[in-house]
Amino acid sequence: MDKTSRRGFMKVVAGGTLIAAGATPAHAFGPRETRKTPEEAIGILYDSTICIGCRACSAACKQRNGIQADTAAPAAPAGAAQPPGTIPGIWDKQEDLSPENYTVIQMHTDGAGGFGFMKKQCMHCIDPACMSACPVSAFSKDPETGIVSWNKNACIGCRYCFVACPFVVPRFEWNRAFPRVTKCELCKTTYTGLDCYAACCQSCPTGAALFGPREALLEEGRKRLALKPGAWHDYPIGHIKGAHSSAKQVAKAYNARIYGEKELGGTQVMILGSVPFEKLGLPAVGDVPNSAISEGLQHTLYKGMIAPLVLFAGLLAAAYRSTKQ
Amino acid sequence: MSHHDAFEPMGGKILTRPFVAAAVIFMLAAVLILKRFFVGLGPVSGMNDGFALGIWIAYDVVVGTAIGCGGYAVALLVYAFNRGHYHPLVRSALLTGAFGYTLAGTSVMIDLGRYWNTYNLFLPWRMNFNSALFEIAMCVMAYTAVLWVEFSPAIIEKFKPAWAAVVNRWMFVFIALGMLLPTMHQSSLGSLMIISGHKLSPLWQTTWLPAFFLITCIAMGYAMVVFESLWSSVGFGRPLETPMLARLAGIIPWLLGIYLAGRFVELASRGALGLAFQFNLCGVMFWIENILYIIPIVVLASAQRRGEPRTLFLSALSALFAGSIYRFNVYLVGLYPGFGWRYFPSSSELLITFGLISFEIMGYLFIVKQLSVLPKVEHA
DSSP states (O other), X not given: OHHHHHHHHHHHHHHHHHHHHHHOOGGXXXXXXXXXXXXXXXXXXXXXXXXXXXXXXXXXXXXXXXXOOOOSOOOOOTTSOOOXXXXXXXXXXXXXXXXXXXXXXXXXXXXXXXXXXXXXXXXXXXXXXXXXXXXXXXXXXXXXXXXXXXXXXXXXXXXXXXXHOTTOOOEEOTTOSSOOEXXXXXXXXXXXXXXXXXXXXXXXXXXXXXXXXXXXXXXXXXXXXXXXXXXXEEXXXXXXTXXXXXXXXOOSOOOSSOBTSSGGGXXXXXXXXXXXXXXXXXXXXXXXXHHHHHHHHHHHHTGGGHHHHHHHHHHHHHHXXXXXX | OOOTTTEEOOOSOSOOHHHHHHHHHHHHHHHHHHHHHHHOSGGGOOOOSSSOSOHIIIIXXXXXXXXXXXXXXXXXXXXXXXXXXXXXXXXXXXXXXXXXXXXXXXXXXXXXXXGGGGGGXXXXXXXXXXXXXXXXXXXXXXXXXXXXXXXXXXXXXXXXGGGHHHHHHHHHHHHHHHHHHHHHHHHHHHHGGGGGGGGBOTTTOOTTHHHHHHHHHHHHHHHHXXXXXXXXXXXXXXXXXXXXXXXXXXXXXXXXXXXXHHHHHHHHHTTOGGGGGSOSHHHHHXXXXXXXXXXXXXXXXXXXXXXXXXXXXXXXXXHHHHHHHHHHIIIIITBOOSTTOXXXXXXXXXXXXXXXXXXXXXHHHHHHHHSSOEEOOOOO
């Protein structure tokens, strides 16, 4: 009896495994295909080289999204007096992304005397990791615009999206009893087109944050990559399809690529710069989105629930025999 | 098949000193848990946007359920591989598992920021089958219930013996589920971190995570059974079940040996092994993890050494620490969200975890004294 039931179990499991293995080539465990860019994908091209760090974008963002300016003075370093020029109630405190800051401008040094501004915000990935990770589908990507947004009615606050996001974008209201997960949603509620689009781009005086269809932005970006230092270029301001632009001279050669054109399957917020991207706080990543890697693996293991069901059948038979003897 | 003759209650008074100490810790934790629901997660934890999962997940859920795998690991032996002679170990292993998983579930409910939305997990149009966490959430909930059902004969025998026939008739379904579900979610607990991509050090980031988590959780399950059996034998002044435990522990070197070979081959094939020799925090933690894995492999490979209770106990402990540190490394130590992010659990956060562990210990002590859980001692 002992031997029979063990053999029975092994037979079922081994048979099932063979069938599954036969139908599963090794590359099936590899990444699934990357999602396609939505037809009407909109986005932002941020050019670090023409950003002047005025932070008008952050202020406009707050105004549009109904967020109060945070005018508390920055905390004094431990053991030090309040530094001069930090009088409470005057300056808006914008250090990093937070539930009060959907976008911030940060200044990074390249370690060699140079510096570069960086606009932080949700990158609106073409294949978003947050959306793949969320157990309750609280993140969705608009099939037309590609805007990634968060649904307060679905979110359970597990914060797995924080682990998944390669850019550490989502922010949590840690000090609230009923917290939200916050991030930029490209001003989607007020978006109408050329008249009203992302507040940060609408308020940017130099065109460093430029709004528009992703394809047009990429085209503009590629033009800039080809510019030599000293060359003149007509930089569009606000919306790439809009009427405003200003001619500026290129100070320093651009990095050889547009960050976000291909990174992790591509993003709809893309970055240009002359300081190496890693120095601007952007991670060095490959072109395959992490969501494609983890889904590729999960989908192979759980395809049609066949493997789990075969295993269950074997276990059921084994358990039946050994308990009924 | 009734086993009321194979197990016996320990008896003795409930309010012992360890029980009271555990109760005090639990009550302190209960106050902090209450506080969490009024002021949010920030004031009671060290978590932040870079390290958004802390020890409540890394320890209570990931490690806690792995050391709760005793019931799963022994069931695989007894039912799938038909090694019936290990049956006396089943009940206490199931009980430890039931508490381990219940603790994990409780922690998750404290940890979930928007707990009032949890019902969304059960709405078909919200379910995200692409999410490793969805699979884990469903499986862990189901398995916690299965564990208590598997353990229920111990309760039924005492209070409703008449029901035993019905329960035992359908028990094989739960036993089978009890072997299937952990295979699924323990591997998914490894898959969970794949999506963190570059943020997890290449010393740990690999698509082999699910296989590594599965095989080590089974080894941890056996180690936990050995640890718990020797501990409770000493604690309750009972004879040691060394021969049976020694045989069980003989499986550990096989499992961990295969695991470790795979682990190093995989690391070398990606060219990531060099990182282990940088001797920064990640490098050092990598070696602590793996040396703790090597100890039980070497020590327990010898039948003679397995027969010495002290050696057996310490090797099992080493295997448990190895698996726990591996999980901490994957979930916390190896994670680098970017410049400036730091995490260390706050005192309140630690106390909440200690409180839940204390509750687990109180529950275990109460139940083994009242119900037939531990194997019956043949009185000469």
